[in-house]
Amino acid sequence: MINVHDVSFSYGKETILNNVHYVETEPAIVGLWGRNGSGKTTLMKLLAGLLQPHSGSLHVNKQIPYNNNKAMNDVAFLQESHPYSDIWTVNDAMHFASLFNDNWDQQLADQLLERFELPRRKKVRSFSTGMKSMLTIVIGLSSKSPVTIMDEPTNGLDAHMRKVFFDMLIETHTEHPRQIMLSTHHIDEILPLCEKIVVLHDRTIIRNEPVEDLDQKGVYVTGNANDIESFSSGSTVLERKSLGKQQQVMLDALWSEQLQQEAKKAGLRVEKAALQDYLVNLTTKGVTKV
Numbered sequence: 001m002i003n004v005h006d007v008s009f010s011y012g013k014e015t016i017l018n019n020v021h022y023v024e025t026e027p028a029i030v031g032l033w034g035r036n037g038s039g040k041t042t043l044m045k046l047l048a049g050l051l052q053p054h055s056g057s058l059h060v061n062k063q064i065p066y067n068n069n070k071a072m073n074d075v076a077f078l079q080e081s082h083p084y085s086d087i088w089t090v091n092d093a094m095h096f097a098s099l100f101n102d103n104w105d106q107q108l109a110d111q112l113l114e115r116f117e118l119p120r121r122k123k124v125r126s127f128s129t130g131m132k133s134m135l136t137i138v139i140g141l142s143s144k145s146p147v148t149i150m151d152e153p154t155n156g157l158d159a160h161m162r163k164v165f166f167d168m169l170i171e172t173h174t175e176h177p178r179q180i181m182l183s184t185h186h187i188d189e190i191l192p193l194c195e196k197i198v199v200l201h202d203r204t205i206i207r208n209e210p211v212e213d214l215d216q217k218g219v220y221v222t223g224n225a226n227d228i229e230s231f232s233s234g235s236t237v238l239e240r241k242s243l244g245k246q247q248q249v250m251l252d253a254l255w256s257e258q259l260q261q262e263a264k265k266a267g268l269r270v271e272k273a274a275l276q277d278y279l280v281n282l283t284t285k286g287v288t289k290v
Contacts, residue, residue: 001025001147001179002047007056009042016042018203020056027177029169031211033187034200035283040183043200044149047181048077060147073102076145080152082136084124091120093135094142101143108172109142115164129156137165141172149181154189166193188276191215201283216255218278222248223268231266238281250281 004022008015017039024030034040045051046058049065049072058064063071084093090113098104113120116134124135133156140150154162170193173180182190187197197214199207207214218238221228225247236252253259255272263270273281 001027001061003057003059003062004047005057007046007053007058009039009046009051009054015203017046020204022198022205022208024179027173027179028195029173029180029182029193031187031190031194031197032181032183032200033185033197033279035185035280038200038283039203040200041151044077044151044181044183047147048075048149050077072100074146075149076101076140076143076147077149078136078140078151078153080155082132082139084132084135086123086125088124089121090118090124090135093124093139094120097139097143101145103144103146105142105144108144109138112138112141112168115168116161130158130161131156133157134161134165137168141168144172144176145178147179147181149183151183152185153182154184162189169193186276187279188274191275199279199283206282215275216272217252218273218275218281219251219253219255219259220248220271220273221251221263221268222246222270223266227266227268231263231268238278238284250278252278252282 002022002024004020007017007020009017020043032040032043042051046053047060047065049068052066060071061074063074065071065075088096094109098106116138118131118134118138124132127135133153137150137153140148140153154165157165169180182194184190191211194211196210197207198205221231222243223246228247228249232249232251237249238252239250241248250273260270
């Protein structure tokens with residue numbers, strides 16, 4: 001489905017992506033996480049054929065997407081601020097979306113519009129951020145494109161509408177498996193939906209792992225500073241805090257029964273770090289190995 005090999009891209013003299021490798025061969029819901037400026041938007045635009053790599057090779061469904069109308073039938077890219085005409089109603093947006101998606105499912109679109117309670121005759125320009133996000137979600141799911149990319153799809157959604165989106169995403173993906181990429185700054189929010197997480201940092205992909213594997217990484221260790229120094233020897237310290245006479249560190253380590261037992265023997269307390277905290281620290285400059 002997606003085959004990215006040694007891809008680099010620059011704006012002028014500024015390198016945005018460098019030597020990116022990324023392969024997905026099976027239908028899955030994938031979370032794309034990265035801090036601001038990590039290159040998420042550029043990667044999505046490359047996959048969608050809006051940009052051309054400066055070096056390397058990039059294929060979606062065995063086709064080069066850039067400037068390729070045929071390949072565009074296999075990719076739907078829904079941007080965070082998706083462009084809609086000022087004169088369009090919801091019905092207009094549905095009509096034009098159907099013209100650009102060969103796999104368009106109007107029955108599903110009608111169902112989703114009803115679930116999201118979107119008024120068909122209302123101008124999109126009058127919508128709130130959340131309502132525009134819901135409209136974009138409807139188009140993304142109804143496109144049934146083999147590769148569907150959604151940039152910050154939950155932006156502006158309240159708790160109820162996020163649940164509607166999550167439920168419909170799982171339902172439509174079960175009925176029609178495909179490659180769905182969800183870009184986000186808040187990984188915990190979409191974590192229950194995803195099978196894999198891709199992490200962008202320092203202009204390249206540093207992680208591409210199943211959720212159950214990545215979610216077990218990142219451990220807080222608290223106790224006497226000297227004991228922590230000995231316990232952490234050889235490990236990467238992602239964060240270090242002083243807590244009075246004690247110290248707390250986050251280690252780039254796997255949460256396991258063995259680690260818990262070893263920490264207990266050393267007189268230290270350990271707890272699992274939230275994945276969002278782990279990723280933020282993993283992508284912070286200045287981490288150290290002790």
